[in-house]
Amino acid sequence: MNARLLRIETRRGVGVAAFPVLIGLAWWSTHDRLPRGGTVWLDLSLNIGSSMLFLAPAAAALTAWMAGRDRRRRMDDLLATTPLPPIRRELATWAGTSLWPALAYLAAGSYVMVMAMREATWGGPPLSPILVGLLTVVMGAAVGFTAGTLVPSRFTAPLVAIALFFSLGWMPNAEVVPWRLRLLSPLHFLDFEGYTVLFGLKPDRGGPIAVWLVGITISALAIVAFRHGLSGRAGAALTIGVGLIVAGLALTSPDRTMDHAAAADVVPYAPVCGGTAIPVCVHPAYEAWLPRTARLVDSLVSPLAGIPGVPERATQYASQFGPPPVGTLNLQWVIDDDRLEYWLSQSIALELVGAAGSRHGSSPAPPQPSQSVVAIWLIRQAGQDPALPETFVEAVEWDLLPFTPELTLDQRNTELRDIMDAVNRFAALDVASQRAWLEAHYSDLVAGRLHLKDLP
Amino acid sequence: MTRFTLGTPRLIWLYLRARLAGSTMAGLVLVTAAGWASVRRYGDDPTVLSIALTLFPLAAACLVGVSSHGPFGEAERTASRHLARYRLGHLGGLALLGAGLLAGAADGWLVADARWLVVRNLTGFTGLALLTAFVLGGRLSWVVPVAFGLATLAIAPRGVLDAAPPTRWAWPGWPGADGRATLIALTLSTAGLLLVAIRGAHSEAETTV
Numbered sequence: 001m002n003a004r005l006l007r008i009e010t011r012r013g014v015g016v017a018a019f020p021v022l023i024g025l026a027w028w029s030t031h032d033r034l035p036r037g038g039t040v041w042l043d044l045s046l047n048i049g050s051s052m053l054f055l056a057p058a059a060a061a062l063t064a065w066m067a068g069r070d071r072r073r074r075m076d077d078l079l080a081t082t083p084l085p086p087i088r089r090e091l092a093t094w095a096g097t098s099l100w101p102a103l104a105y106l107a108a109g110s111y112v113m114v115m116a117m118r119e120a121t122w123g124g125p126p127l128s129p130i131l132v133g134l135l136t137v138v139m140g141a142a143v144g145f146t147a148g149t150l151v152p153s154r155f156t157a158p159l160v161a162i163a164l165f166f167s168l169g170w171m172p173n174a175e176v177v178p179w180r181l182r183l184l185s186p187l188h189f190l191d192f193e194g195y196t197v198l199f200g201l202k203p204d205r206g207g208p209i210a211v212w213l214v215g216i217t218i219s220a221l222a223i224v225a226f227r228h229g230l231s232g233r234a235g236a237a238l239t240i241g242v243g244l245i246v247a248g249l250a251l252t253s254p255d256r257t258m259d260h261a262a263a264a265d266v267v268p269y270a271p272v273c274g275g276t277a278i279p280v281c282v283h284p285a286y287e288a289w290l291p292r293t294a295r296l297v298d299s300l301v302s303p304l305a306g307i308p309g310v311p312e313r314a315t316q317y318a319s320q321f322g323p324p325p326v327g328t329l330n331l332q333w334v335i336d337d338d339r340l341e342y343w344l345s346q347s348i349a350l351e352l353v354g355a356a357g358s359r360h361g362s363s364p365a366p367p368q369p370s371q372s373v374v375a376i377w378l379i380r381q382a383g384q385d386p387a388l389p390e391t392f393v394e395a396v397e398w399d400l401l402p403f404t405p406e407l408t409l410d411q412r413n414t415e416l417r418d419i420m421d422a423v424n425r426f427a428a429l430d431v432a433s434q435r436a437w438l439e440a441h442y443s444d445l446v447a448g449r450l451h452l453k454d455l456p
Numbered sequence: 457m458t459r460f461t462l463g464t465p466r467l468i469w470l471y472l473r474a475r476l477a478g479s480t481m482a483g484l485v486l487v488t489a490a491g492w493a494s495v496r497r498y499g500d501d502p503t504v505l506s507i508a509l510t511l512f513p514l515a516a517a518c519l520v521g522v523s524s525h526g527p528f529g530e531a532e533r534t535a536s537r538h539l540a541r542y543r544l545g546h547l548g549g550l551a552l553l554g555a556g557l558l559a560g561a562a563d564g565w566l567v568a569d570a571r572w573l574v575v576r577n578l579t580g581f582t583g584l585a586l587l588t589a590f591v592l593g594g595r596l597s598w599v600v601p602v603a604f605g606l607a608t609l610a611i612a613p614r615g616v617l618d619a620a621p622p623t624r625w626a627w628p629g630w631p632g633a634d635g636r637a638t639l640i641a642l643t644l645s646t647a648g649l650l651l652v653a654i655r656g657a658h659s660e661a662e663t664t665v
Contacts (some may be wrong), residue, residue: 006474018599020605022608025603025607025610028607028610028611029610029611051610053610054606054607054609054610057602058602058603058606061598061599061602065596072595153479154476154479154522154525154595155479155483155518155519157521157598158515158518158522158598158601158602159483159515159519160517161598161606162511162514162518162602162605163604165507165508165511165609166494166508166511168496169503169504169507170498170503170504170507184491332593348497357552374637
């Protein structure tokens with residue numbers, strides 16, 4: 001590839017004009033989904049990598065467009081007389097065009113990282129998601145260029161972009177694609193929700209995916225070279241490309257499941273704590289959101305504080321360790337998003353009345369009617385007053401209600417009204433009476449031995 | 457007023473051939489088939505469904521937009537007949553064909569108003585493509601719709617399947633019953649269709665990329 005030619009292609013290609021749009025796409029897809037007020041490096045790296053979902057198709061469209069430029073300008077015959085092998089000219093066009101989406105990816109990612117650095121409280125950014133994102137953008141550019149070269153039609157550029165976007169989004173979910181191949185999907189890796197700061201990026205599948213993406217890139221460009229006739233170099237490039245694809249497949253073992261191994265895999269950390277009613281401890285990566293989370297826990301626990309059997313500590317607890325120890329509230333989330341405040345209050349209230357599970361959860365059991373009453377009252381007195389449902393159909397998404405599938409809809413509506421009446425009666429009591437009742441009946445409530453008629 | 461003469465069908469035929477109308481129609485059928493097959497097979501997955509509601513109308517709209525490119529450039533303006541009605545018939549016909557095909561394919565998709573959603577999105581994206589064609593030329597008409605479609609999916613990946621509709625300008629992700637999205641789509645398509653029909657797509661003779 002000629003350096004001067006590359007410089008010309010970089011400056012005169014369509015990528016320059018598209019750069020602001022590319023930057024905008026990268027910034028939106030990275031920045032818009034991140035929580036505000038703090039930084040979790042793992043989420044940030046995965047989000048930066050995920051912007052490839054939009055930049056790779058854009059890169060494919062740009063390179064497909066540029067691949068047809070000489071034909072569009074009727075320059076084919078003229079260029080056929082130049083002494084340089086055509087593939088060198090074409091590689092310069094590809095490189096000069098794909099540089100811009102790659103640059104947009106890195107620029108948007110760097111900006112977000114610099115902004116995030118000011119708010120980070122723990123750890124550093126894992127680099128493999130960022131590398132995978134970058135290689136996906138380059139791969140998209142190569143695939144688009146090959147498509148534009150092989151099918152030089154005005155329809156190629158938009159269709160290749162849309163097809164690539166659909167493939168990237170669809171591949172992780174497609175049952176028809178073998179599991180080993182799905183594990184090599186960049187989106188499967190970057191959008192996987194099972195990664196937590198407790199374990200970090202384990203297992204890190206960035207290596208095999210990177211090898212696989214480089215293999216596709218080299219193979220695609222080798223196919224372009226073959227258009228000008230069989231040559232040793234093109235054959236070697238295709239062999240290397242296919243070899244890398246196979247290597248990527250081989251390196252990804254389907255045996256390496258997504259389940260985190262054991263407590264031994266936890267990245268060491270010292271929790272940070274807050275709270276007044278009980279200690280509320282979170283992973284240091286979430287320190288920025290501790291005050292808000294602790295305030296919510298305090299407001300929910302305060303009416304019960306000091307009663308025997310009430311949890312004495314709230315902490316983030318990984319499900320891999322089994323159920324949390326007795327006396328510990330499990331913080332399923334911290335409040336890094338306004339929407340989580342209500343869900344966290346539901347989860348804590350249910351744990352406080354002894355019904356940590358729900359009908360949407362797996363274990364241990366949904367609340368009984370008496371537990372529902374106290375849980376709803378706890379949430380209301382904490383200022384998280386939800387709009388009370390009138391009928392069971394309206395309340396179907398409420399984790400706070402009992403799960404009684406054997407009842408008819410009318411019976412469930414009646415049960416719901418009884419629960420709401422009991423909540424209102426309990427809320428109407430003075431604070432001393434509420435406290436006295438809770439002290440007397442808390443252990444029975446948690447054990448599920450109370451019925452609605454036992455409530456005041 | 458241009459009279460219908462014996463030469464008119466031949467003129468229409470040549471006009472459509474010059475715009476690759478046949479290839480565009482074949483492309484519309486292919487896009488529809490791909491949309492139908494993918495949602496039929498993977499439509500249970502909300503990700504696939506939400507992507508399909510945006511991407512297949514987008515692909516169809518790009519095909520219609522790219523078809524507005526004429527190979528004759530400025531020379532066509534010296535023609536003795538005004539081409540507005542041919543352009544209108546050509547582009548409007550392709551858009552209607554795309555809408556009909558996609559609406560048929562969307563039958564049974566597991567989302568409320570699926571048929572209307574694909575038609576509405578196709579209408580809006582086609583308008584965007586034609587407006588882009590008016591400014592950048594037919595062959596580059598896909599640039600703005602593709603960028604806008606991807607940006608829409610970037611801020612609201614689940615689109616209409618989200619409990620709360622996406623904010624701001626991402627109208628392709630708004631529910632079918634939302635009148636504002638319909639108004640935006642109709643405005644875009646009317647403006648795009650009228651501009652390109654009356655003035656033609658931008659001549660690309662001076663485009664350097």
